[in-house]
Amino acid sequence: MGGFLGFCYRQLTFKPKSLPTTISLEGKTALITGANSGLGLEAARELVAHKLSRLIIAVRDVSKGEAAKKSILESTKSTCEIEVWPLDYDFYDSIIEFQKRIEGLDRLDYALLNAGVKMMHYSTSPLGHETNVQINHLGTSAVSLVVLPTLKRTAQKLNSPVRLTIVSSEGHFWIPFKERTADNILKRMNDQETFGTQMQRYYTTKLLNVLWTRELSSKVPAGTIIINTVNPGFCYSGLHRHESSGIIKIFLWMFGWSSAEGGYCLTNALIQQENSHGKYLSEQRQTPPSPFVLSSEGQDVQQKVWRETIALLKEEAPGLDSSAVSPNIA
Template sequence: MSWTTRDMPDQHGRTALITGANSGIGLEAARALAARGAHVILACRSEDKAAAAMADIQRKLPDASLEFLPLDLSSQKAVHESAAILRSRHNKLDLLINNAGIMWVQRLLTDDGFESQLATNHFGHFALTGLLLDLLVDVPGSRIVTVSSIAHRGGRICFDDLSLASGYSRQRAYAQSKVANLIFAIELQRRLAAAGAQTISVACHPGVSGTNLVNPGVIEQSPLKIGALVKLIMPLVTQSPKNGALPTLYAATADVTPGGYYGPARLKETMGPPTEAYATRYARDEEIGERFWHMSCALTDLHYPA
C-alpha cells in the first residue's frame, strides 16, 4: 500500500480539532486537512506559535479555514476552560485528533499532582475527549484519533505509583504515557460500540519522525556525550514530519477498522506509508483497559456520557 494525502477524501463541511497543531506532525496534519477543505481548529498552548503556524499554512492555502483554540493539556482546569470555549463556538465536531505530547522530560508533578508526561499525553486528552464527546457521537463519519508511539511496547501502567516516585526515568514515564494513549483509544472504542455511537475511536503512531518533540536539551544531556552524534545521525534514521503525519491522516480519513492502530509500513514501523500497526497484548487487554478507564475517570473527576 502506498497511501498518501492525495488519497484523502474531500473534507469540505467537516470540522477538525488537532491538539499540538502548531508544529511537527500536528502542523502537517492541519495543513493536509485544510487543503482538502476542512475547517481546522489548532489547539495549542501558545497563541503566537499557533498564529505563525496558521500564517505558514495560508501562504500556500490562502483560503484555508483555520481557528485557534487555547489549550494547555497539562492542566485539568485549563482543559475544562478550553472545552467551554470550543462549545461556545461549535455545536458539532467531525474529527478530534489527540496529537500533542511531551517526551523524555525530567520528573515534574503538575498542579493536579500528575507526572507531567502522563498529565499532558494522557490525562489532558482523556478529559478533553470526554468534555467534547457529545459533539461527536451523533455525527455520521466522526472520529477520535489518538496518537501513540512505538514506545508503547515497553510501557506498563504503574497502577500503584502513576507518578513513578519510586523509580522515575524519562523513557519509562514516556512509555507509560504512550501505552496509556493506546489503552484509552481501544477502550474508548469498546464503549462507543456498546453505546451504538456513530463516532469511532482509532489510534496511530508516526514511526520515527524528525519533529521537535524531543527537547534539544535532552539530546545535549545524553549519556557518554553522544548528543552531537545523535544530532548528526537523526536525519538519516527519521522521516519528515510530513511523512510522519501520514498515519494520523490515514486514521482520520481512510477506511479503517474501529479501534484499529495504524503506523508506518517499513523498517519495523519506523517509516514508510501507513498500514496496520502492532499493538501489544497488554494494550489490548480488556481488564487493563477497564481498570485504567475507571482510574482515569476518578483522577480527572470526569465521567463520560453513557
C-alpha cells in the same frame, strides 16, 4: 511489530503516503491539538490543502498557534477558516473553558489529539502529577471525553460516523510497565522512583494512550464515532527537544522520517481507515498492538486504568461535563 530491528527496517523501507488528491473535506470541521509545530502542524496543513472548511488549532501558546495559522494559509493559499484556541493540559480550568467552546460548535467531523511531551527527567505538573502522565494521559483523556458530545451530535445530524484519533507510539511495545501491579497505577506513577531511565516513562504514557483508546472505543458505538490510535513513526519534530545526549539526533539522521511524512500517518488514521474503530494503526495500516495489550492481564489493566482515570477526573476536575466523564458514554 515491536522489535528494534523490525523498527529500523520499517523506518528505512516504508514511505508514508499523503492523502489521495481525490479526497475533499469541503464543508467539514476539524480540531487538532498541538498543531503549532511538528507533525500536528503538517497534518493541519494537509487537511487544509484538501479544502477543509474550518480548522481549530488548540495550543498552549496562542502566539505560536497564530504563527502556524499564518504558515498554513500562506502555503496552501486556502480560504479555510482557521481558529486558534488556547488549551493547556496542565490545567483543568483550561480544559473546561475549551469544553464550553467545543459545545458551541455547529459541527465537529474530525478530532486529532496530537499534543504531548517527552520529558526525559522526572518533573511534576502544577497539579502534582508526573509531567508525562499529566500531559500525555490525563490531559489527553480529559480532552477525548470533552469532544465526544459534539462529535456524537455531529454524527447524529449527518447520519454518518465522525472520527477521533489519539496519537500513540510504537514505543508502547518497549517498556516493562512495572506500575501495572500497583493498587493505584496512576498514583504510583507519580512516585519519582518509578520514573525509569531515558524514554521509559514517555513510552509508558503512550501505552496508556493505547489502553485508553481501546476502552473508550468499547463504550462508543462504531457507527457513531470511529475512535482509533496511531503510531506516526519516528520523525523529526520538536518532541525530541528535551533529549540532550545527541543519540536521538544520530537515530533521526539514520532512520527518521520528515515531519510531513509523520503528518501523513496522522491524517491517514483520521480521514481514511474507515473500519478502524478501537484499532491501533502503524505504517498507515491496522496492526496488532503489543502482546501485553492483547493479553488477559492487559485487558484487566486497561479497565483498571479507565476506572482510575475517570475517578481522578471527577475528583480533580468537577467542572467537566458529568456526562463526559461517565463510565457509560454510549
